[in-house]
Amino acid sequence: EAQVTQNPRYLITVTGKKLTVTCSQNMNHEYMSWYRQDPGLGLRQIYYSMNVEVTDKGDVPEGYKVSRKEKRNFPLILESPSPNQTSLYFCASSFAAGAYEQYFGPGTRLTVT
């Protein structure tokens, strides 16, 4: 089954404790992206990757890191989480950037206290 998986689905952590949210896709997609969803703000892009070893900032990259060492995986790293990073996070992948369908993972709800 074609899918995007994320782990964990729920995470409660404390300020400053480094965490990683994993994302994996099995569709051999070139493009992967991370979004955060906040009430009233819709989906805002954090980082994206056009291909292996190619990553770039989205609209809200501050406080986040990503890596793309393999085509299927695109982890999101919060080196020192803060309460304003409490949000619902989605990973997505697509055949290519721009005008193609994006396939979303199920989401990771992060709470930073």
Place this chain on the structure above:
Amino acid sequence: GENVEQHPSTLSVQEGDSAVIKCTYSDSASNYFPWYKQELGKGPQLIIDIRSNVGEKKDQRIAVTLNKTAKHFSLHITETQPEDSAVYFCAASMDGTDKLIFGTGTRLQVFP
């Protein structure tokens, strides 16, 4: 850069009625306009999309219309059913770019 505005933020309709969600975009070069549906506890899923060389596209009870001159596009759902209750996002992009810009979402509630 591109900016997408979406209205209304919430919409309540009676089962069987129609629902319309509207979006406007700022960049006249945008040429791809998808709509995503997000059910509770799930990620968004594409339900229909339209490209700028087409004015309207229909798929069973859902349709999307595009007015390039006014730079707006709309989602129309006819004969709404309770399972249509979800958050809907519009988005805009263009060939050759690396971003899909989303609207702020519309929460649709369909009451039996």
